[in-house]
Amino acid sequence: MTAPADRSDEPAEIRVSAVVIARPDRRVLTVRKAGTAMFMFPGGKHEPGETPLETAVRETREETGLRIRPDELVHLGAWDTPAANEPGMALHSEVFALWRPMARHEVPEADDEIAELHWMDPAAPAAPACAGVAPLLLPVLARVAAQPLF
Structure with missing residues (x-):
């Protein structure tokens, strides 16, 4: 009988969902959580069930x-990237998109967990000074930049 393979060097995986929300000018909503330095899509970890x-x-x-509403979201795909705020952790993200213009009354506002909102250009992703761009944003924004939005 052989011993199980040592997997201690493999990073643990965090599973999340993320949402791409775009404006008619093609800029995409990103958030920076309090106490972190990376901008990412709105989203987070799954709750049980x-x-x-x-x-x-x-x-x-x-x-x-x-x-x-759930029926307004389109599944863009799944990506595996390094986690932005948990060093050494892998991230598996199911990414969805809202491909409709937001109504005038739909104005995103940061909650207590979110320190800052930023509308990012998918063709030239850049965060405000002193912040970074989460690894997940780069491949997803490249796909968004190459397709029609609305």
Whole structure:
């Protein structure tokens, strides 16, 4: 009988859902959580029994106040990247997009967990001074920049 393989050198995986919300000028909403230095999409970790889509809707509401319906979101795909704020951790992200213009009354606002909102250009991702761009944003924004939004 052989001993199980030592997996201590493999990073643990964090599973999240993220949401791409774009304006007609193609800029995409990003958030920076309090106590962190990376901008990322609204989203977060799944709660027990929650589907990735349910997580996307809940986290968007909690972080930005935007109330979107599950049927409004399009699944863009899944990405595996390093985690932005947990060194040595891997991130598996189910990414959804809201491909409709927001109504005048739909204005994202940061909650207590979110320190800052920033509308980022997908063709030239850059964070405000003294902050970075989460690894997940780069491949997703490259896809967003190459497709029509609305």
